[in-house]
Amino acid sequence: MSKLRSAPTLDDVAKRAGVSTATVSRCLNDPQRVIAATRERVMSAVDALGYTPNFAARVMAAKRSFTIGAIIPTMENAIFARGLQAFQEEIHLRGYTLLVSSSAYKPEVEEEQIRTLVARGADGLLLIGHDRDDRIYDYLDRQKVPAMVAWSFIPEKRMPSIGFDNRQAMKALAEEVIGLGHKRLATISGITQGNDRARLRIEGIRDAMRSNGLSPDTLMTIETPYEIENGAEAFRQLMASDHPPSAVLCGNDVLAVGAVRQAELMGLRVPGDVSITGFDDIELARIVHPALTTLHVPHREMGRKAAAGLIEMIESNASGQSIQLETSIVTRTSLAAPG
Amino acid sequence: MSKLRSAPTLDDVAKRAGVSTATVSRCLNDPQRVIAATRERVMSAVDALGYTPNFAARVMAAKRSFTIGAIIPTMENAIFARGLQAFQEEIHLRGYTLLVSSSAYKPEVEEEQIRTLVARGADGLLLIGHDRDDRIYDYLDRQKVPAMVAWSFIPEKRMPSIGFDNRQAMKALAEEVIGLGHKRLATISGITQGNDRARLRIEGIRDAMRSNGLSPDTLMTIETPYEIENGAEAFRQLMASDHPPSAVLCGNDVLAVGAVRQAELMGLRVPGDVSITGFDDIELARIVHPALTTLHVPHREMGRKAAAGLIEMIESNASGQSIQLETSIVTRTSLAAPG
DNA sequence: TTGTAAGCGTTATCAG
DNA sequence: CTGATAACGCTTACAA
Numbered sequence: 091m092s093k094l095r096s097a098p099t100l101d102d103v104a105k106r107a108g109v110s111t112a113t114v115s116r117c118l119n120d121p122q123r124v125i126a127a128t129r130e131r132v133m134s135a136v137d138a139l140g141y142t143p144n145f146a147a148r149v150m151a152a153k154r155s156f157t158i159g160a161i162i163p164t165m166e167n168a169i170f171a172r173g174l175q176a177f178q179e180e181i182h183l184r185g186y187t188l189l190v191s192s193s194a195y196k197p198e199v200e201e202e203q204i205r206t207l208v209a210r211g212a213d214g215l216l217l218i219g220h221d222r223d224d225r226i227y228d229y230l231d232r233q234k235v236p237a238m239v240a241w242s243f244i245p246e247k248r249m250p251s252i253g254f255d256n257r258q259a260m261k262a263l264a265e266e267v268i269g270l271g272h273k274r275l276a277t278i279s280g281i282t283q284g285n286d287r288a289r290l291r292i293e294g295i296r297d298a299m300r301s302n303g304l305s306p307d308t309l310m311t312i313e314t315p316y317e318i319e320n321g322a323e324a325f326r327q328l329m330a331s332d333h334p335p336s337a338v339l340c341g342n343d344v345l346a347v348g349a350v351r352q353a354e355l356m357g358l359r360v361p362g363d364v365s366i367t368g369f370d371d372i373e374l375a376r377i378v379h380p381a382l383t384t385l386h387v388p389h390r391e392m393g394r395k396a397a398a399g400l401i402e403m404i405e406s407n408a409s410g411q412s413i414q415l416e417t418s419i420v421t422r423t424s425l426a427a428p429g
Numbered sequence: 430m431s432k433l434r435s436a437p438t439l440d441d442v443a444k445r446a447g448v449s450t451a452t453v454s455r456c457l458n459d460p461q462r463v464i465a466a467t468r469e470r471v472m473s474a475v476d477a478l479g480y481t482p483n484f485a486a487r488v489m490a491a492k493r494s495f496t497i498g499a500i501i502p503t504m505e506n507a508i509f510a511r512g513l514q515a516f517q518e519e520i521h522l523r524g525y526t527l528l529v530s531s532s533a534y535k536p537e538v539e540e541e542q543i544r545t546l547v548a549r550g551a552d553g554l555l556l557i558g559h560d561r562d563d564r565i566y567d568y569l570d571r572q573k574v575p576a577m578v579a580w581s582f583i584p585e586k587r588m589p590s591i592g593f594d595n596r597q598a599m600k601a602l603a604e605e606v607i608g609l610g611h612k613r614l615a616t617i618s619g620i621t622q623g624n625d626r627a628r629l630r631i632e633g634i635r636d637a638m639r640s641n642g643l644s645p646d647t648l649m650t651i652e653t654p655y656e657i658e659n660g661a662e663a664f665r666q667l668m669a670s671d672h673p674p675s676a677v678l679c680g681n682d683v684l685a686v687g688a689v690r691q692a693e694l695m696g697l698r699v700p701g702d703v704s705i706t707g708f709d710d711i712e713l714a715r716i717v718h719p720a721l722t723t724l725h726v727p728h729r730e731m732g733r734k735a736a737a738g739l740i741e742m743i744e745s746n747a748s749g750q751s752i753q754l755e756t757s758i759v760t761r762t763s764l765a766a767p768g
Numbered sequence: 769t770t771g772t773a774a775g776c777g778t779t780a781t782c783a784g
Numbered sequence: 785c786t787g788a789t790a791a792c793g794c795t796t797a798c799a800a
Binding site for chain 1: 436479481482483484485486488489494503504505506507510511513514517526527528529530531544545547548549550568571572573657686690712713716717718
Binding site: 448449450451452455462463464467486488489490491492 | 769770771772773775776777778
């Protein structure tokens with residue numbers, strides 16, 4: 091007795107078209123290699139049966155999956171959504187499918203997910219930031235799975251990266267702040283552990299202070315996970331200190347929004363009593379009151395170029411090139427000269 | 430000559446541990462079935478070699494992938510992010526991995542992605558809303574891939590669903606609005622084509638009008654894709670009409686935020702000159718000025734329960750149960766009695 | 769408790 | 785241009 095109405099296979103198609111499985115396979119993967127007449131016969135058998143190739147079998151035989159994996163720190167806030175969407179659109183155009191997972195900013199989880207994605211046959215990986223154990227890079231090398239780092243541009247690192255110079259960008263913003271006359275600076279940063287972007291942004295502020303005659307040691311710093319509530323709480327602490335800052339540079343827009351809202355709760359005027367800046371220029375930055383002066387990151391461009399670069403690595407077995415993107419300060423209302 | 434430093438296989442592990450591949454496989458999948466001594470030997474071989482099972486091979490042999498696919502309309506706005514995150518956490522707890530793709534609200538894209546996910550061996554699918562061609566449901570049946578619908582609760586539909594009654598929820602909100610004395614109502618809705626949620630929300634408003642002596646025909650309606658800018662533009666049009674509405678009920682928070690901002694640009698006071706309501710209660714709703722009165726949807730609970738329900742369907746071959754969740758009106762400042 | 773061996777559905781190599 | 789047939793790496797009866 092024949093199989094009980096389970097998914098049709100190559101073999102079923104071959105039988106129905108009166109050809110071999112090899113021919114069917116060719117029709118599907120490299121149609122020119124088979125004469126038009128048989129091709130038509132095969133194709134009509136294909137859709138008569140509603141045949142869909144079995145992905146696992148194909149991967150195993152071809153050792154290619156046309157799948158790209160991406161591991162992002164979180165799906166919950168908008169920071170990665172836009173860039174990832176662009177990434178996905180671009181790879182889709184080129185015949186690849188995207189697999190996304192999120193690591194919740196946890197290195198162990200990220201490592202596990204990298205292995206999962208590789209085991210699933212991902213042809214390449216998109217990673218966020220450079221900071222991770224060398225063991226992981228060794229693993230990727232051994233498995234010969236190319237990876238591209240985004241959201242950070244550091245050409246001398248082991249993996250090619252596409253993004254911007256987080257340190258330089260934040261330095262520029264901090265210089266703007268200092269140029270306005272601010273002397274007591276604070277920063278609300280994301281957790282720097284395993285996060286080169288967060289760390290470099292703080293360094294950028296210090297750089298700006300140094301080159302403007304302020305001691306970097308006076309920078310008040312709070313590290314906290316990227317959540318609006320945490321930004322609010324950190325801001326509260328900062329303003330409760332003996333010498334509260336006149337400007338608070340936040341490591342990203344989410345924290346900055348928390349700070350701005352907390353200021354309102356505390357009856358502080360922004361930027362009258364205290365200036366606040368963000369980083370990323372996500373939607374929230376425009377919506378909040380007062381709107382955030384922040385650093386604009388070309389997320390969509392980054393996503394698209396990361397896709398192009400990674401596919402290049404996959405298809406031509408190249409080692410990958412790093413690309414630097416420009417950021418720009420977007421001036422809105424949350425920053426002004428100290429009162 | 431041996432293979433050139435490619436990924437180790439079951440066979441390599443077996444050789445090194447001096448057992449058969451079957452035993453290694455058992456150690457990995459059902460450790461109790463093998464005696465402790467050999468198990469240890471195998472395990473140490475496993476990590477000496479840095480062995481990771483080949484996923485495609487496993488899927489092919491076991492006809493199970495421990496993968497669940499989800500297709501959401503978009504990753505770009507926050508509506509689905511929170512629920513999906515909860516969904517992912519829950520399935521991860523139970524040993525499954527999530528594959529996400531987004532359809533950009535396009536039915537053809539969604540269909541293609543459903544097929545892709547199934548071909549990839551997804552054990553089950555999470556779908557948003559009920560509206561789609563029957564052909565797709567037939568396909569899923571044939572392939573015996575269970576699917577769960579979320580963000581909409583309609584028990585009489587073909588697929589089990591978990592969510593809330595969109596019509597009823599919006600009706601409740603509209604009654605609140607009408608109860609305040611509003612008589613000229615408008616709605617800015619998402620595109621209703623292929624989107625039962627959007628359509629039912631409009632129906633809910635009409636229901637409320639009918640049962641309160643207002644003619645549903647007087648409801649001014651604009652349909653537009655879910656983007657802040659579109660909400661703003663729709664609001665502009667609405668207010669430019671001869672008899673502008675005194676309250677605008679938006680199909681979701683994203684559109685409502687656009688409306689609120691446009692009001693500000695136009696010098697209209699919210700809620701003094703016009704009331705605006707949202708739907709979903711995403712973060713933006715709290716952040717915008719004035720904060721939105723909106724409908725709270727228990728996204729995380731929905732995600733978790735969808736996961737539990739779907740896994741139940743997968744593992745016990747059950748047909749799936751629909752679950753209704755409650756929504757609640759969250760009162761903030763964007764709604765008040767007409768001036 | 770463990771080993772043997774037959775698939776799983778493709779692709780790819782070689783002949784024809 | 786097309787057909788056999790051997791991989792691919794794993795799971796799972798069935799046997800020992």
